[in-house]
Amino acid sequence: MALTKNSKVLEFVEESAQLGQPDKIVWIDGSAKQIAALKEEAVKSGELIKLNEQLLPDCYLHRTKVNDVARVEDRTFICTKNRDDAGPNNYWMDPRQAYELANEIARGSMKGRTMYVIPYSMGVVGSSFAKIGIEVTDSIYVVLNMNIMTRVGKQCLDALGKDGDFIKGFHAKCNVDADKRYIMHFPEDNTIISVNSAYGGNVLLGKKCFALRIASYLGKNEGWMAEHMLILGVTYPDGEKKYVAAAFPSACGKTNLAMLIPPKHYLEKGYKIETVGDDIAWIRRGEDGRLWAVNPENGFFGVAPGTNEHSNYNALKSTKRGTIFTNVALNTDNMTVWWEGLSKELPEHCIDWTGKPWDPAKFDKKDKSTCAAHPNSRFTAPATNCPCVSPEFDSKRGVPLSAIIFGGRRASTTPLVYEARDWNHGVFIGSAMSSETTAAATGATGVLRHDPMAMKPFTGYHMGDYFAHWIEMGEKVTNPPKIFNVNWFRCDKDGNFMWPGFGDNMRVLEWILKRCENKADAVETPIGFVPRAEDIDLTDLDYEIKKGKKFAIDDLKEILEIDADKWLKEADEIEGYYKNSIKDRIPQELWDCLETLKNNCSAVKKPAKKSTDKND
Numbered sequence: 266m267a268l269t270k271n272s273k274v275l276e277f278v279e280e281s282a283q284l285g286q287p288d289k290i291v292w293i294d295g296s297a298k299q300i301a302a303l304k305e306e307a308v309k310s311g312e313l314i315k316l317n318e319q320l321l322p323d324c325y326l327h328r329t330k331v332n333d334v335a336r337v338e339d340r341t342f343i344c345t346k347n348r349d350d351a352g353p354n355n356y357w358m359d360p361r362q363a364y365e366l367a368n369e370i371a372r373g374s375m376k377g378r379t380m381y382v383i384p385y386s387m388g389v390v391g392s393s394f395a396k397i398g399i400e401v402t403d404s405i406y407v408v409l410n411m412n413i414m415t416r417v418g419k420q421c422l423d424a425l426g427k428d429g430d431f432i433k434g435f436h437a438k439c440n441v442d443a444d445k446r447y448i449m450h451f452p453e454d455n456t457i458i459s460v461n462s463a464y465g466g467n468v469l470l471g472k473k474c475f476a477l478r479i480a481s482y483l484g485k486n487e488g489w490m491a492e493h494m495l496i497l498g499v500t501y502p503d504g505e506k507k508y509v510a511a512a513f514p515s516a517c518g519k520t521n522l523a524m525l526i527p528p529k530h531y532l533e534k535g536y537k538i539e540t541v542g543d544d545i546a547w548i549r550r551g552e553d554g555r556l557w558a559v560n561p562e563n564g565f566f567g568v569a570p571g572t573n574e575h576s577n578y579n580a581l582k583s584t585k586r587g588t589i590f591t592n593v594a595l596n597t598d599n600m601t602v603w604w605e606g607l608s609k610e611l612p613e614h615c616i617d618w619t620g621k622p623w624d625p626a627k628f629d630k631k632d633k634s635t636c637a638a639h640p641n642s643r644f645t646a647p648a649t650n651c652p653c654v655s656p657e658f659d660s661k662r663g664v665p666l667s668a669i670i671f672g673g674r675r676a677s678t679t680p681l682v683y684e685a686r687d688w689n690h691g692v693f694i695g696s697a698m699s700s701e702t703t704a705a706a707t708g709a710t711g712v713l714r715h716d717p718m719a720m721k722p723f724t725g726y727h728m729g730d731y732f733a734h735w736i737e738m739g740e741k742v743t744n745p746p747k748i749f750n751v752n753w754f755r756c757d758k759d760g761n762f763m764w765p766g767f768g769d770n771m772r773v774l775e776w777i778l779k780r781c782e783n784k785a786d787a788v789e790t791p792i793g794f795v796p797r798a799e800d801i802d803l804t805d806l807d808y809e810i811k812k813g814k815k816f817a818i819d820d821l822k823e824i825l826e827i828d829a830d831k832w833l834k835e836a837d838e839i840e841g842y843y844k845n846s847i848k849d850r851i852p853q854e855l856w857d858c859l860e861t862l863k864n865n866c867s868a869v870k871k872p873a874k875k876s877t878d879k880n881d
């Protein structure tokens with residue numbers, strides 16, 4: 266039975282049903298009883314595998330089709346009337362053509378199936394940040410994941426009232442045919458359509474589709490920002506709290522940074538990190554002139570491989586109950602899950618992510634095809650499971666940001682950390698970000714590509730206009746956060762990571778926050794402010810870069826070094842990117858920053874010491 270009298274919702278559900286022609290329509294009220302029944306049904310049909318109730322209570326494993334394991338950027342479209350509004354950063358389709366094509370594919374595709382209607386909220390219901398969506402889908406997996414990742418149920422419909430507006434999401438699994446897979450966004454109609462996929466970011470329409478692509482468009486028009494950022498809180502020994510938002514491309518460690526456990530001596534002093542979000546931030550201007558952020562999600566859709574009790578204790582702990590695992594391996598000895606990096610010992614009896622028995626003897630770390638879990642296998646875990654979840658997680662007003670951090674995977678050139686001279690320079694740094702690609706999207710991994718603000722695949726409109734929006738936001742906030750760039754991924758000439766990363770990133774965070782309070786020194790360089798090696802606390806740091814080579818202060822000096830020659834090349838590269846990839850609509854402020862970078866680099870003499878970095 267329909268759970269609302271909102272005529273727009275009823276109309277959307279009716280139209281969707283006419284298109285998909287399901288046998289049955291089920292409204293998701295979000296009750297524990299309904300969710301439990303759906304899990305049972307999914308286990309019966311084989312869509313989910315129930316895991317060991319003692320070791321992993323209420324946890325399930327799901328395997329996708331092998332052709333459906335990551336976001337598909339080349340099949341993701343922004344459908345605006347005017348092609349230029351989607352920008353060169355997006356694949357574009359004419360909205361009329363897109364609706365026609367989607368209708369053709371989806372027509373009758375739900376025959377014999379149930380269509381679920383999921384009312385959900387991105388953000389705490391009742392918060393001025395929150396926005397409501399309705400997703401219809403023929404996949405129980407989608408319902409159950411949405412129920413973890415968003416706030417689902419009748420309260421969302423109540424918040425809409427009789428005629429409130431919402432974001433429409435239509436998902437049909439169809440035959441999971443990769444050639445007919447389309448993820449379409451209609452920002453001018455507040456609509457998303459996804460067909461022929463059943464995986465993560467392609468189908469959990471509240472996440473990348475709504476909370477980033479559609480929301481970035483709304484934010485531009487309404488004066489706020491939707492960003493691909495984690496939000497974390499640092500608690501000082503005296504109890505004071507500071508919040509930071511950080512943008513990194515998918516699978517570059519956002520979840521790890523958001524849930525970081527500080528090194529022992531920080532813990533002993535009383536420092537603590539708390540997680541507000543690990544993937545998405547919605548940011549608004551506060552009356553106090555600061556920027557305030559919320560995490561619109563309600564769970565974590567984290568990358569499983571590499572997660573273990575040392576790399577991310579809090580994430581691992583978050584997956585111990587009420588979690589859905591996707592494309593990890595099944596340990597048949599005890600019906601638990603396994604993935605590369607979970608433990609040093611390999612399980613003896615495993616079914617790999619494709620459903621085949623796995624032979625640990627054939628496992629070769631360097632050959633992804635021998636992996637038991639897919640490199641982009643995921644866990645969907647409720648945020649409330651996280652031992653370090655912030656008390657502000659459910660805050661309606663959000664948290665005030667002291668700093669914004671950009672970062673990517675860069676084997677060379679980019680130092681461990683540097684600070685922008687001002688807001689516009691920070692926007693320039695974000696706009697010029699590049700990173701090596703990961704398994705989170707289909708296509709080659711390890712290729713350096715531009716990914717401005719980590720939003721390349723998620724900006725729902727023209728990237729040049731997005732940069733301009735950032736500049737405008739800076740003009741409107743009287744007390745903006747400081748902007749920084751970090752690079753945890755600098756390598757030596759043999760390709761070894763030079764910085765330990767993980768918990769030790771606290772040492773960099775501390776410098777960043779001290780800079781926000783004018784309590785730390787820095788050196789002005791052609792690219793911005795860089796710490797002196799002595800400004801970063803290395804107490805008890807114990808890291809082996811490679812066998813027999815322990816991290817020492819000289820290594821820190823090396824990864825803080827700015828090579829003006831490399832940066833001149835980088836500047837040329839950025840110019841090429843602006844001109845060839847974004848083309849017009851780049852704000853003058855960013856051209857000015859580029860000019861300054863070039864002039865600054867030309868003005869300094871090339872450092873005498875030759876860098877040993879691997880080229881990237």
Ligand code: SAT
Nearest residue numbers: 336465466473515705
């Ligand atoms: O597949 S998702 O887009 O949800 C995850 C990611 O790529 O960050």
Ligand code: MN
Nearest residue numbers: 493514515544
């Ligand atoms: Mn992400």
